[in-house]
Amino acid sequence: MESYPDFGTTFTHYSRNATEVVSFEMHASVLYLPVVSSAVPFRAAPASVRCVHNDVAVPDFSAYRRHDVQDANASSQGSSDSRKGFSYLMTAATGVATAYVAKNVVTQFISSLSASADVLALSKIEIKLSDIPEGKNMAFKWRGKPLFVRHRTQAEISQEAEVDVSQLRDPQHDLDRVQKPEWVILVGVCTHLGCVPIANAGDYGGYYCPCHGSHYDASGRIRKGPAPLNLEVPVYQFVGDDTVVVG
């Protein structure tokens, strides 16, 4: 007669659940029953060991139990709501935190596909105003286009202010096109077909586009010629006394 080792059940693992669950698994060696000669009086050591389902004992999981269910002689119903509530609260809070982190990670990765810092840096230009003397028009390369920054004289300012707006093709008052009257900042692209006007040229003391003969005044407004609109005024901001940031 073969002799089997003296254990019937193998506890392979027990796992803990988030709520009140405890569990364990056992292999089915308990169901392969070796034969025991039951007629032998049990004072003699049996040749093999029988294992029946009655002998399976659920292990004691007290070390894992929550406080409310430690007492084996108290109903677990009363604390059921509070235990579930705690678990769901923890789940919800973790869910919120995870969503926050996930959103941040995802946006970081996706925003890395957008324009890089050096490209973004090109979108703005900082201009030192003290470099531009009065009456002078300086041109800068900005976003691939010429940017005209003109330091106007008082005569030019008052001359532009006096112009009758209703006579203009694209009516705009000078003061609507500037933040500080002595500085006019324009995109140097002719609104007709895109050539670059020449500064301090033309019949109106402003700009003259040589391509088709559009005349702009010192405020960049179209006065004569084929262009339909005034020169574009970009977004700009004066930072401090001496600097303007365009873009």
Add this chain to the structure above:
Amino acid sequence: MLIQRDPHSPGPVPAIFQDPHSRDPISRTPISRDPHFEDFHFQDPHPPDPPVSIPIPDPPVPVPIPDPPLPIPPVPIPIPEIPLSRSPSSLFLQAALSNLTRKRGAASYAHTLQNIPETQVTTLENGLRVASEESHQPTCTVGVFIEAGSRYEDAKTNGAGFFVEHMAFKGTKKRPGSAFEKEVESLGAHLNGYTSREQTAFYIKAFSKDMPKVVELLSDLVQNCALEDSQIEKERGIILQELKETDSNLTDVTFDYLHATAYQGTALAHTVEGTTENIKKLTRADLASYVDIHFKAPRMVLAAAGGISHRELVDAAKQHFTGASFEYKAKGSVPDLPRCRFTGSEIRARDDALPLAHIALAVEGPGWADPDNVVLNVANAIIGRYDRTFGGGKNQSSRLAALAAEHKLCHSFEPFNTSYSDTGLFGFHFVSDPLSIDDMMFCAQGEWMRLCTSATESEVTRAKNYLRNAMVAQLDGTTRVCENIGSHLLHYGRRIPLEEWDARISAVDAKMVRDVCSKYIYDKCPAIAAVGPIEQLLDYNRIRSSMYWIRL
């Protein structure tokens, strides 16, 4: 829904009352001590059903039921909240039953219920309760029902009750050896008994004229058990052999595992038979002390049904049971029944060599006396039961059964509602092929959720009728009635008459089913036991997540 007829059984056992893991032989094969009586079933000779063409006259009505003299008040009594240990007012019962007098057929049902003789209960001086229902038949069943079982044992004494039951038939002090069984045989009587977790019973089926003798035999058995040493040693081997046999009954194994895990760390986790170590180690002293502690008169009920009169039964009881002890010697030795904690958990006994998987899932249910039991039984009737022998195919009235049949989800399934004095297990059990476990579990839990959220009036009405039928049908035969009386007195403190069951069942509606089911099932942690090729059974977290729906 079919009630299967076993040609060898005395009658159909309404499936809803087959408690699959009770030791009660009324609903399962008894553990018969004497194989001579294995196939011998008492057929209580009822008058045979007359041929259909002759109309059966209504039974004579001692109290006519006219239109009620007073207008029936609307029923304000919250009958669903009255515990089963208290009777609702008779006005309500009358009102509930008189609703049935509108239809002719139903009138005889109401009459029949009212005409069932009342169970008479007498309490002797030592606390023993004697109860009987007289029914003018030549046979009777007399039994002693004791509040003792494996729940009263601890780890060291687990199995003592079962051992005592084995020893009980091996002779008493007055009738040693086989004299006891021979005397029973000579009456032409049938002796049987069972032990379960909270109840032990011994009963004898005999001729009504032999009732005094039977009472004497029972008193001898219960009070004077011999517990001979040689018999004890012999019995050890027999019990171990029996354990090996029950090990192959996987349904029982599954339910034992279910208890072991659901009530882990408490007395309800013990199996009734005990562990092999205990069976080998229990001594005569242990058994004697078990009998001494638990077989006390106030914890016993002498119940009888059949052609016996209550007065004669009480006389016989006074004669033979007066000596039954009713005191505890030491102050602290009165056995206490502490609450058993339910733990949502699982136990898996995987064995891929077995052909079929047995799985039982249960949530904690109410104790015996809780009126929610009626509603839960209605819910179980809605869930229904099924096995492959059912002839209807996919045309079953139970939704789950129809699914199971159509998609071959399982070989069989059944719901259960097992109650103990202060707790219970409400759940279902199924047997399936290894590759249908997931689908069956999905459908069964889906059915639970559907009941909690949207049980409909029509299915509740159908279930109520089925339950009414089952409650009445289960009481055919003196043995069933006797067992009913004994159990009721132990569980509820009184016999609940069929009238009252009917009234309680009538009070159930769909909203109540939804509410009560939600109270016990919805978002609760279940206990799961699984045996066999159970790889496909999902892990506990998944099953736990199917106990609720994501909804507002």
